[in-house]
Every structure is written in structure tokens, then in C-alpha cells.
Amino acid sequence: MTTVTESVRNVPASGPLLWVNRKETAVEPTPTQAVEPARIVALVRAAQRGDRLAVSGLLELVTPYVRRLCGPIALDDGPDATQEALIAVFRRLRQLEEPAALFGWVRAIAVREAVRHAQRAGRYAPAELTEVPAPGDPQLAADIRDVLDRLTPEHRAVLVLRDLEGMDERQTAELLGVATGTVKSRLSRARLSFRRAWQQ
Amino acid sequence: MTEQTAPASWPVADFDPVRRLAVLAATVPGAALHQAVVDAPFDRVWAVAADLEGALPHWLPDIRTVRPSADGTEALVVGHSRLRARFDIELRPGWCLMQSRFVLGGMAAHPEDDGTTRFAFLGAFRFPAIGLLATVLRPATAPLGERSLRRFEALVREAHG
Numbered sequence: 633m634t635t636v637t638e639s640v641r642n643v644p645a646s647g648p649l650l651w652v653n654r655k656e657t658a659v660e661p662t663p664t665q666a667v668e669p670a671r672i673v674a675l676v677r678a679a680q681r682g683d684r685l686a687v688s689g690l691l692e693l694v695t696p697y698v699r700r701l702c703g704p705i706a707l708d709d710g711p712d713a714t715q716e717a718l719i720a721v722f723r724r725l726r727q728l729e730e731p732a733a734l735f736g737w738v739r740a741i742a743v744r745e746a747v748r749h750a751q752r753a754g755r756y757a758p759a760e761l762t763e764v765p766a767p768g769d770p771q772l773a774a775d776i777r778d779v780l781d782r783l784t785p786e787h788r789a790v791l792v793l794r795d796l797e798g799m800d801e802r803q804t805a806e807l808l809g810v811a812t813g814t815v816k817s818r819l820s821r822a823r824l825s826f827r828r829a830w831q832q
Numbered sequence: 833m834t835e836q837t838a839p840a841s842w843p844v845a846d847f848d849p850v851r852r853l854a855v856l857a858a859t860v861p862g863a864a865l866h867q868a869v870v871d872a873p874f875d876r877v878w879a880v881a882a883d884l885e886g887a888l889p890h891w892l893p894d895i896r897t898v899r900p901s902a903d904g905t906e907a908l909v910v911g912h913s914r915l916r917a918r919f920d921i922e923l924r925p926g927w928c929l930m931q932s933r934f935v936l937g938g939m940a941a942h943p944e945d946d947g948t949t950r951f952a953f954l955g956a957f958r959f960p961a962i963g964l965l966a967t968v969l970r971p972a973t974a975p976l977g978e979r980s981l982r983r984f985e986a987l988v989r990e991a992h993g
Binding site: 684685691695699703706710711714723776792 | 841856859920
């Protein structure tokens with residue numbers, strides 16, 4: 633008979649270490665490049681069965697990704713947003729039917745939680761930019777934090793999903809639960825508006 | 833010559849082991865998380881926390897002995913009551929998680945800017961039904977957690993003295 637603990641230990645050991653002696657300062661792998669899919673599936677299954685060491689390993693695996701999503705959307709509230717997003721992820725873990733889709737599922741929860749948390753915190757300044765800067769805008773490359781400071785959380789989410797996650801308008805609209813037209817309007821006339829704001 | 837624009841730097845949210853333990857606590861039914869700011873630097877605090885064999889029995893009330901395996905990934909824990917269990921252990925600076933068949937324990941620490949250290953520990957049963965019972969009993973067990981924290985802080989002070 634295989635115990636829960638044994639099942640975690642039988643997770644394939646090749647690839648980057650997920651939790652054993654991994655230091656906080658280690659370079660964080662991007663989720664899609666670093667961990668074997670079979671290992672992710674085994675961890676998710678063990679965590680769904682209630683193995684808390686597997687939960688801990690999974691937590692370590694997804695936390696860098698959630699931090700990267702919540703940071704640009706929630707800004708100064710990023711740590712709280714990350715914590716709330718992770719709590720939401722692990723409370724709903726049993727609902728994840730397809731473990732291989734872990735990161736897409738985590739992304740949807742994290743972005744929504746980050747927007748919700750940033751809205752609730754209400755600490756952002758009134759938006760000076762009404763649209764998201766276009767891809768490749770030199771000002772965007774020069775100072776992302778300044779751009780983010782002048783966008784609403786919803787606009788920041790659009791920017792993150794497009795520029796960090798490479799999602800298109802339809803995917804972004806689905807994830808944020810808004811119409812595609814809404815995403816388009818946030819992106820439209822972007823370069824002109826953005827440059828105008830910068831030139832003032 | 834065209835000057836190259838530096839790669840954009842996207843802000844990444846800070847996150848520390850104490851927050852991670854809080855996430856675990858929030859997802860385990862009946863888990864109790866106790867935390868305090870200890871007036872000592874991280875290294876001194878974690879030296880006591882990580883000494884499972886020498887220190888744990890002195891600040892957690894039900895633990896009598898802890899016998900870690902040679903590689904430190906397991907420990908036999910014997911309590912003053914009926915507790916006698918083998919725990920799997922995940923231990924690294926600032927983070928410790930211990931899991932037996934029925935019990936989950938954890939510790940986390942993070943240095944604060946002012947030279948103090950935020951320390952937290954977690955106790956939980958691993959199964960929902962027991963966890964619900966623990967939730968009911970929490971008002972009774974909360975003072976034990978606070979008492980344990982005070983004992984832990986005293987150990988840190990003694991270790992320095």
C-alpha cells in the first residue's frame with residue numbers, strides 16, 4: 633500500500649528542486665521552463681489528497697509566478713495581494729481537474745485577486761492614463777513602474793496579461809470577465825494617449 | 833550610435849516565509865497560527881527554532897523528545913501524552929514544516945528592517961473532521977499558543993546570554 637507520504641517521495645526527482653533546501657534568493661524559474669509536467673501533476677494530485685508537504689512544494693512552485701503577476705497589478709499592496717491570491721488558489725485546489733493546466737488556472741485566480749485587492753485597497757492615484765501603452769513603446773520599456781502608477785488596476789491587468797503573459801484580447805477578456813470590446817478600448821489609441829501624457 | 837534602452841523591470845511583489853506559513857494556515861481547517869515579533873536578529877531566532885532536538889521540547893508544551901534522522905528529513909517525536917509519531921521534515925533557513933500521519937506543524941521567520949524578527953508557528957491536524965474539532969477548541973488552545981511564544985522568546989534570550 634502506498635501512503636500519502638510515499639506518493640510524494642515518488643515524485644520524479646529530476647529537474648529543479650521544488651522545496652528541498654531551496655533558498656529564497658535562488659533565481660526563480662519561469663513556470664513553463666523549469667519543472668517537468670509529470671512532476672507538477674504528481675504534486676497537484678498529492679496536494680489534492682491532503683499531503684501538506686506536497687502543498688508546501690506546490691506553494692513554493694507557484695509563489696514566484698503569483699508574485700510576478702500581483703506585483704505589477706497591486707503595486708504597494710503586492711505582498712497582501714500575493715498572500716490572498718495564494719490562499720484562494722490552495723482553498724480551491726481540489727477544483728482543479730486538469731493538473732497540467734495548473735499555471736493557467738493559477739494565473740486567472742491571481743490576476744483577479746490582484747485587481748480585486750488593489751481596488752479594495754483604493755490606494756492608487758486617479759488614472760492619468762486611460763489606455764494601456766502599446767507594445768514596444770519606448771517609455772514603457774524605460775520606466776514600467778511610472779506607467780503602472782498612472783493606470784487603474786484593471787488597466788494594469790490588461791498590460792500584464794498582454795506584455796508579460798503574451799495573451800491576446802480575447803483571452804484577456806475571458807480571464808478578466810469583460811467583453812473583448814472593453815479590452816480593445818483599454819488598448820486602443822494607446823500610443824497617442826500615452827505619449828501625450830508623457831509629453832506634458 | 834543608438835543608445836539601447838535598458839530592459840524593462842517589472843515590479844515583483846515581496847513575499848516571505850511567514851506569509852507563506854499564513855497561507856498554509858488559511859488552507860488547513862482548524863489550523864492555528866501564532867506569531868510575534870521577537871526582539872533579536874534573525875540568525876539568533878532561527879538558531880533556536882531550527883534546533884528541533886534541543887529546543888522544541890522546551891517551548892512546545894506537548895513535546896517530550898525529538899529524535900531527528902541523520903539526514904534531517906525525518907524525526908521521531910514523542911509527547912507527554914499519547915503523541916508518538918514519525919514526522920517528515922522540511923527544514924531550511926526561515927522555514928520548517930513537519931508532517932506526521934495526523935499532525936502538521938510549521939515554523940517560519942523573517943527579519944524585519946529594525947533588526948527584530950517576525951516569527952510564527954503553526955499547529956494543525958491534517959484531516960478536516962479533526963480540524964473542525966480543533967476550530968471549536970481554538971478559544972481554549974489559543975492561550976497555549978501565546979504561552980509557547982513567550983517560552984520561545986525566553987529561549988532566544990537565554991541562548992544569547
